[in-house]
Structures are given as C-alpha cells and as structure tokens.
Amino acid sequence: MAVATHVRTMLSGSSVIRRLFTEGEEMKRIHGADRVYDFSLGNPDVDPPPAFIETLHAILDERIPNKHGYMASAGLAETRQAIALGIAPEYGVQVPPELVTMTVGAGSALSLAFAVTVNPGDRVLVNAPAFVSYANYLSVHRGTLEMIPGLADFSLNLDEFEQRLGPDVAAVIVNSPNNPSGAIYSKESLVRLAALLDSASERFGRRIYLISDEPYREIVYDDLGVPSPFSCYRHTILVYSWSKSLSVPGERIGYAAIHPAAEDAELLARGMTAMTQNMGYTNAPALMQRAVARLGKASVDVEAYRRRRDMLAAGLKAAGYEFDLPRGAFYLFPKAPGGDDVAFCQALKDERILAVPGSGFGMPGWFRLSYCASESTINGSLPGFARAIQRVLNHSS
Amino acid sequence: MAVATHVRTMLSGSSVIRRLFTEGEEMKRIHGADRVYDFSLGNPDVDPPPAFIETLHAILDERIPNKHGYMASAGLAETRQAIALGIAPEYGVQVPPELVTMTVGAGSALSLAFAVTVNPGDRVLVNAPAFVSYANYLSVHRGTLEMIPGLADFSLNLDEFEQRLGPDVAAVIVNSPNNPSGAIYSKESLVRLAALLDSASERFGRRIYLISDEPYREIVYDDLGVPSPFSCYRHTILVYSWSKSLSVPGERIGYAAIHPAAEDAELLARGMTAMTQNMGYTNAPALMQRAVARLGKASVDVEAYRRRRDMLAAGLKAAGYEFDLPRGAFYLFPKAPGGDDVAFCQALKDERILAVPGSGFGMPGWFRLSYCASESTINGSLPGFARAIQRVLNHSS
Numbered sequence: 001m002a003v004a005t006h007v008r009t010m011l012s013g014s015s016v017i018r019r020l021f022t023e024g025e026e027m028k029r030i031h032g033a034d035r036v037y038d039f040s041l042g043n044p045d046v047d048p049p050p051a052f053i054e055t056l057h058a059i060l061d062e063r064i065p066n067k068h069g070y071m072a073s074a075g076l077a078e079t080r081q082a083i084a085l086g087i088a089p090e091y092g093v094q095v096p097p098e099l100v101t102m103t104v105g106a107g108s109a110l111s112l113a114f115a116v117t118v119n120p121g122d123r124v125l126v127n128a129p130a131f132v133s134y135a136n137y138l139s140v141h142r143g144t145l146e147m148i149p150g151l152a153d154f155s156l157n158l159d160e161f162e163q164r165l166g167p168d169v170a171a172v173i174v175n176s177p178n179n180p181s182g183a184i185y186s187k188e189s190l191v192r193l194a195a196l197l198d199s200a201s202e203r204f205g206r207r208i209y210l211i212s213d214e215p216y217r218e219i220v221y222d223d224l225g226v227p228s229p230f231s232c233y234r235h236t237i238l239v240y241s242w243s244k245s246l247s248v249p250g251e252r253i254g255y256a257a258i259h260p261a262a263e264d265a266e267l268l269a270r271g272m273t274a275m276t277q278n279m280g281y282t283n284a285p286a287l288m289q290r291a292v293a294r295l296g297k298a299s300v301d302v303e304a305y306r307r308r309r310d311m312l313a314a315g316l317k318a319a320g321y322e323f324d325l326p327r328g329a330f331y332l333f334p335k336a337p338g339g340d341d342v343a344f345c346q347a348l349k350d351e352r353i354l355a356v357p358g359s360g361f362g363m364p365g366w367f368r369l370s371y372c373a374s375e376s377t378i379n380g381s382l383p384g385f386a387r388a389i390q391r392v393l394n395h396s397s
Numbered sequence: 398m399a400v401a402t403h404v405r406t407m408l409s410g411s412s413v414i415r416r417l418f419t420e421g422e423e424m425k426r427i428h429g430a431d432r433v434y435d436f437s438l439g440n441p442d443v444d445p446p447p448a449f450i451e452t453l454h455a456i457l458d459e460r461i462p463n464k465h466g467y468m469a470s471a472g473l474a475e476t477r478q479a480i481a482l483g484i485a486p487e488y489g490v491q492v493p494p495e496l497v498t499m500t501v502g503a504g505s506a507l508s509l510a511f512a513v514t515v516n517p518g519d520r521v522l523v524n525a526p527a528f529v530s531y532a533n534y535l536s537v538h539r540g541t542l543e544m545i546p547g548l549a550d551f552s553l554n555l556d557e558f559e560q561r562l563g564p565d566v567a568a569v570i571v572n573s574p575n576n577p578s579g580a581i582y583s584k585e586s587l588v589r590l591a592a593l594l595d596s597a598s599e600r601f602g603r604r605i606y607l608i609s610d611e612p613y614r615e616i617v618y619d620d621l622g623v624p625s626p627f628s629c630y631r632h633t634i635l636v637y638s639w640s641k642s643l644s645v646p647g648e649r650i651g652y653a654a655i656h657p658a659a660e661d662a663e664l665l666a667r668g669m670t671a672m673t674q675n676m677g678y679t680n681a682p683a684l685m686q687r688a689v690a691r692l693g694k695a696s697v698d699v700e701a702y703r704r705r706r707d708m709l710a711a712g713l714k715a716a717g718y719e720f721d722l723p724r725g726a727f728y729l730f731p732k733a734p735g736g737d738d739v740a741f742c743q744a745l746k747d748e749r750i751l752a753v754p755g756s757g758f759g760m761p762g763w764f765r766l767s768y769c770a771s772e773s774t775i776n777g778s779l780p781g782f783a784r785a786i787q788r789v790l791n792h793s794s
Contacts, residue, residue, distance in 0.1 A: 002514075002603065002604035002606070002632075002660040002661045003513055003514065003661040003664045003665055003668060004512070004513055004514055004515055004516050004538075004567070004668070005516050006516075007512075007513050007664065007665075007667075007668035007671070007672075008664070010668070010671055010675075011664065011667055011668060011671065041467065042467075043463065043466045043467040044466065045463075045466075048465060053457050053458075056453070056457055057454060057457060060450050060453055060454060061450075066440065066442075066647075067647075068445060068643075068644065068645040068646070068647050068648050069440050069441065069442075069644075069645075069646055069647045070438065070439075070440040070646045070647055071647055104501055104649070104677065104678060104679070105677075105679055107674075107677035107678065107679045108676075108677035108678065108679075109677075110677060111676065111677030112677075115401070115404075116400055116401055116404050117399075117400065117401055118401055119401050119402050119403075133674060136674055136675040137675065137677050139675055140537065140675050140676060140677075141401075170401070206399065207399035209399070235399075246465075247465065247466075248465040248466075248683075249465070249466055249467045249679075250463075250464075250465050250466045250467055250468055250680060250682070250683030250684075251465050251682050251683050251684060252501070252678075252679060252680070252681075252682050252683075263399040264399045264400040267400045267404065267405070267408065268400055268404075270404075270408055271400060271401070271404035271407070271408060274404070274407055274408065275404075277504075277530065277533055278407075278533040278534065278536055278537050279505075279508065279537060279676060279677070280501065280502075280504035280505040280506075280507060280508030280509075280534050280537075280676070280678075281501060281504065281505065281649075281677075281678070282501070282502055282504045282505075282646075282649060283647060283649070284649075285647070285648050285649050285682045285685070286645075286647030286648050286649075287453075287647075287648060287684070288682070
C-alpha cells in the first residue's frame with residue numbers, strides 16, 4: 001500500500017466520458033485533429049472580446065502596489081465591490097462585498113459552496129440532465145449528488161424534488177441556462193421550487209440552501225432575461241464564472257455570492273474564506289481579478305454561437321434527429337436514435353464524431369453535442385451524422 | 398443547523414496568527430499603514446523581473462490557438478515539458494512530463510500531494526519550525542500534521558523522526574530553505590532521513606513518501622546550491638511555486654513533480670490529475686502556465702532581499718536580539734526576549750510592529766519577522782524593536 005486507497009478506487013472506476021475522451025485523443029493522433037469532429041468538450045472556440053486583451057495590457061503597464069501579490073483570501077476589495085455593484089441591478093439584491101468570494105473559476109466556487117453547507121453523508125439534489133462534475137466536487141466534502149429524473153421538456157421535475165427532499169439534504173443545485181440541455185427554467189418553476197425548499201426546511205428543522213450555477217448566464221439567444229433563483233429564494237449562493245462570457249475557461253476566474261438574507265450568511269462567507277485556504281486555492285488569480293473588476297459587462301459575440309447552433313441544428317434536423325432548439329448555453333441535446341445513447345455515441349465515433357452520452361448527465365437515451373466548435377468542424381461532420389442515424393434506423397427497422 | 402458543522406467548529410477556534418492579523422489590520426486603519434511596521438506576512442515587496450511583464454505582453458499579442466482555453470487537467474504539454482527539462486540538470490533526475498502536474502500555486506500542489514498519499518487518520522511529519530498551513534491543507538484530506546520538536550540550530554531532528562515514524566505515517570514534509578527559520582538542511586541530513594524512511598517503510602510494510610516543499614529555492618544568500626530530497630530519496634514529490642522567485646504569489650502558479658522511480662509513480666500522477674478536477678482547481682491558470690514555460694530561470698533580484706536582511710539583522714543585533722543569520726528565504730527567526738513569544742509579539746505590537754510568534758510554527762520561544770518589507774519599514778521599525786527588548790529585559794531583571 002503506497003498511494004492513498006481512495007485514489008486506487010477512484011481510478012479503477014473508469015467513466016464513459018473519460019474513456020471516450022481518451023479514445024478521442026487517440027483518434028486525433030491517428031487521423032489528424034482536423035479529421036476528427038470533436039463535440040465532446042465545452043471549450044469555447046470563440047475569441048475573448050478585444051477589451052479583455054486591452055485591459056490586461058493596461059494593467060501590466062500600470063504602477064499598482066502589490067499588483068501580483070497576496071491579498072485577503074476572499075479577493076481584492078475593488079473586485080468584490082465591482083461585483084456587488086453589478087449584482088444589484090441584475091438580480092434586484094443588494095449584496096455587501098463581504099459576502100462575495102473571488103474563486104478559481106466556478107469549479108472552486110461550487111466546491112466552496114459545498115464545503116460550507118454539506119455535512120458528511122448529506123445529499124445534494126439536482127435536476128437531470130446535469131453537469132457530471134458536481135458529484136466529483138461533492139465527493140471531497142463527503143456528500144453525494146442525487147439526480148432528479150429529468151422530464152422530456154427539460155423543465156424542473158418539481159414533484160420529484162418534493163418527494164426526495166429530506167433531513168439529509170444540504171442543498172439543491174439549479175443550473176440555468178442548463179448544461180447539457182440548453183433549457184432556461186421559468187420564473188414560475190423557480191418560485192415553486194423556493195416554496196418547496198422553504199416548507200421542507202421548516203419540516204426538517206434544517207435550512208436547505210440553493211446553489212445557483214450560472215456560467216452560461218450571458219450565452220442566451222432570446223432577448224428575454226434568464227430568471228435566477230437568487231431573485232426567488234433568499235437562501236441562495238450564486239456561483240458565476242467568466243469562462244464562457246469572456247471565453248477564458250483556462251484562466252480560472254469566478255465568484256460565489258451569498259444572498260444577504262440567507263440563514264447564517266455571514267458564517268457561510270467566513271467559512272468560504274477559511275476553506276479558500278484549506279482547499280489550497282489561496283486566492284483567485286490576481287491579474288484576472290483586476291481585469292474582471294474593469295470589464296463590466298464585456299462579453300463574447302453570442303451571435304457566433306447562434307450561427308453555430310443554427311448550422312448544426314439545420315443539418316441534424318435534415319438528417320432526422322429529434323431535439324429542442326436550445327435557448328441558452330452552447331449544447332444541443334438530441335434524442336439518441338435507437339434509444340441507446342452509449343451505443344449511438346459509439347456509432348458516431350465510427351464516423352470520427354465525438355459526442356457525450358446522456359447517461360453521463362443522468363439522462364440516458366439522449367446525447368450532448370457542444371457546438372462551441374468551429375464552423376468547418378460542424379460542416380465537415382454533417383455527412384457523418386446523416387450516415388450514423390441511417391445505419392441505426394436501418395438496423396432497428 | 399444550516400451552515401456545515403465543521404465550519405462552525407473551524408471558525409470558533411481562533412488562532413493566535415489570525416487574531417494578530419485582524420488586530421494588525423485594525424491598527425493600520427487607525428494609525429495609517431505607513432506608521433505600522435508589518436513583518437507578519439511573506440508577501441514579497443520586490444518587483445517581478447521585467448521579463449515576466451514582457452513575456453505576458455508578448456503572449457497576449459500572439460496568435461495562439463486556444464490561448465485562454467481549457468486544457469488537460471495536469472496542464473499544458475509544452476509547460477510540463479519545459480519543467481521536466483529544467484529539473485534534469487538541477488536535480489540530476491530525468492522526470493517524464495507525464496509526472497509533472499501544473500498547480501494553482503504551491504498550496505494546491507501540497508494539497509494534491511496529500512490527496513494522493515494520505516488515508517483518513519494518517520499522520521504527516523514535519524520538522525519544527527514549519528509553515529502552519531500544512532495542517533489546514535491536511536485537514537481536508539482527514540490527515541493530521543505532527544510537528545517534530547525543533548533543534549536550536551534548526552537542523553533536522555533525525556532522532557525524533559525515527560521515534561515518531563509508524564504505520565500510520567503517510568508522508569514526511571521537508572521545507573528547505575525553511576520558512577520560518579531560513580535554514581538550509583545539509584545534504585548529509587537528507588541522506589540520513591532517506592535511510593530512515595526506507596527502513597521504516599520496510600518495517601511497516603508501507604511506503605512513506607517525502608514531500609519536498611521548495612518555494613524559496615532561488616532565495617538564497619550563498620553560492621552553494623540547496624540540497625534537495627528529490628536527489629536523495631526516490632519516493633519524493635517535489636513541490637514548487639513561482640510565487641517567490643518571480644514575486645507573483647497572487648497569480649497562483651506552481652507544480653508538483655513525482656520522482657520517476659517513486660513507488661506507484663504513475664498512479665500518483667493519475668490520482669493528481671483526477672483530484673485536480675475533484676478539488677475544483679480544474680487546471681492552473683493558462684496565461685501563467687504559458688509565461689513560466691518561457692521564463693526559464695528568470696528570477697527576482699535576490700540582492701534586494703540580502704540588503705533588507707542585513708539592514709534588519711544589524712539593527713536587531715545592536716539592540717541585543719539573538720538569532721542566526723538566515724541562509725535562505727526572507728525570514729528572521731530570533732529568540733523571543735523574556736522567553737514568551739506570544740507576550741513578546743504583544744510587546745512589539747505596542748510599538749506598532751507586527752510579528753508572528755514561533756508557537757504558530759511549532760516552536761515557542763522564538764518569533765518570525767518577514768523582511769520582504771520595504772527598507773523604510775525596516776528603518777522605521779528599529780527604534781521600536783530596541784524599546785521592546787529593553788522593556789522586557791528591564792522588567793524581568
């Protein structure tokens with residue numbers, strides 16, 4: 001025995017997504033990256049807005065005391081202040097800067113939110129389909145993720161939420177716009193969820209928190225706003241990342257903001273600060289904190305994503321795939337022809353197309369395509385998509 | 398019950414250092430920052446080398462595919478390659494890039510090293526005096542830090558190490574140049590430690606790893622090299638950060654490199670990759686990874702630290718303080734006049750001088766002064782240092 005036991009266990013369980021990813025890398029090595037159509041990762045190929053690069057140049061040239069130095073664990077005062085000022089008009093909530101914690105991307109914001117709400121053995125609920133890494137983050141804090149079975153229209157399955165709430169539920173995650181379905185939950189459903197959580201918290205004598213994961217907030221294709229739980233339920237921790245809005249997921253910059261009227265709000269914030277140290281984050285990267293404080297609502301060109309969505313959707317529709325046009329984020333989530341999502345993703349792989357089975361998101365029978373891929377990747381893939389569905393349908397008829 | 402139970406427990410225990418820090422902030426607010434002499438934090442006030450800023454400008458202007466995007470969790474291939482190439486001549490060890498993990502500073506590198514070696518309940522040993530945060534990082538992985546009582550010359554207390562090794566010891570940390578003593582451990586003592594670890598690993602049927610924490614590697618005042626455990630014991634994980642060598646601790650960039658002949662080396666590396674996700678780090682900041690790959694051995698001006706050391710040392714010596722001149726890092730670790738380090742740091746605080754009691758580093762009776770402070774801070778503080786020691790000595794005589 002040398003390596004820690006949980007590492008052995010963790011590595012022996014090989015997930016479908018990880019296997020697909022490794023096989024995909026191997027395919028690119030063999031066939032060349034341009035002959036493999038990779039829709040498996042949410043890695044934006046749209047450039048950051050020019051203001052991002054200009055702002056970084058400016059900061060590098062300015063005389064700023066302690067520019068790249070240590071700071072309070074929760075982040076730079078001016079950055080937290082700027083974020084609090086931005087939250088007020090957008091969510092209708094006045095958040096004191098002390099309740100904003102700057103984080104190493106949304107990943108660490110989620111981990112901190114779990115760290116301060118989850119006791120060992122607790123459950124955290126999320127509506128399927130959902131981002132698979134929530135379970136990984138939770139494992140460190142000894143909580144478990146429970147997927148609420150998804151509805152075919154991808155709305156919140158409120159009846160099932162009501163059934164599953166219990167005294168061992170620490171929190172509920174809401175992710176809207178949703179990865180992988182592209183759905184945006186209605187204001188009405190969020191208000192009903194809030195009522196369920198209030199009533200269950202009273203019944204079980206324990207405050208159930210809501211964690212609102214909003215990295216796709218700006219990536220929307222309608223003029224309508226995205227309703228947020230932060231405006232509907234006061235016991236909410238808002239999690240945000242600039243990964244998608246600035247197209248900089250490798251730079252790891254995000255925040256967690258606690259609703260000022262949340263139960264134990266101040267304790268949660270102090271816990272996040274302490275856990276920022278204990279988890280080894282120390283603080284969110286300084287240069288990026290300085291940049292986002294100045295960038296305001298600068299954002300990537302969402303039209304580029306709309307063009308990709310429409311291009312891919314038109315091709316898939318012509319080939320006979322069934323799906324709802326996503327209203328936000330940059331994922332298409334079609335039904336798997338033949339019904340078996342793992343088998344169908346294998347069939348796509350035979351066409352050098354990489355996609356992720358819905359099973360990985362708690363929703364078997366569907367599959368995810370990230371269309372943050374280049375237009376040439378999308379165009380090049382369409383004949384393969386057509387052949388794969390034909391093969392499966394001919395085979396099953 | 399709302400906030401997680403461990404958060405309440407964590408926050409109710411108020412550490413001496415945290416209390417001092419909070420009181421110090423309050424003092425600066427009241428008296429003005431320039432009238433408070435802060436030697437409490439290891440936050441470099443020396444500027445990053447010009448090459449750092451120039452390299453960042455260049456990267457921002459270049460056309461690089463996926464410049465700010467996601468990458469493999471362990472980091473950019475070219476960065477890991479550059480680090481492996483740098484390790485070979487410096488340590489005499491050929492490390493394949495696959496065994497290098499890019500991290501969010503040394504904090505996350507240490508946390509990852511603990512994550513892959515420590516089972517719940519395990520102990521990790523370190524020679525006192527030692528960096529207090531090791532215990533915090535370990536707490537997340539349910540291990541405990543055990544301080545080996547320090548010797549007055551700050552060398553490794555090998556006899557005590559031998560006594561304390563046991564079947565529940567997962568790893569030993571070595572930190573040289575040492576925070577807070579400035580000591581550099583001799584090659585001979587490291588070779589003897591390696592022999593102890595080999596023999597104990599055999600006796601207990603469990604490989605005891607060594608974690609070598611080397612953030613101060615370049616901050617040395619002699620031409621002699623710094624002997625590293627990485628060259629003496631093959632079961633070593635090397636932890637490095639550019640925080641001190643480039644004066645950029647807020648940017649969070651470091652690495653962990655596993656010795657290729659370590660037991661389970663490949664499993665440890667795969668475990669680190671998986672835990673990089675699970676801990677919410679995702680990957681080390683992309684821009685900083687690109688920068689350090691190009692910067693080679695660029696480093697801050699160590700002479701600036703030597704000037705500060707000599708200035709502070711001369712002033713303290715004249716006032717009657719007892720200490721060894723540090724050979725590396727940027728800390729002076731004098732004996733506390735009167736013997737009570739907490740009381741003496743309180744006496745310094747009455748002179749508006751902030752210092753950290755040795756108790757916080759497992760070494761009561763001493764105190765730490767970070768001389769990465771400006772020359773005017775050092776000069777301004779000297780009369781206060783003289784008054785404080787006089788007051789204590791007059792009082793106890």
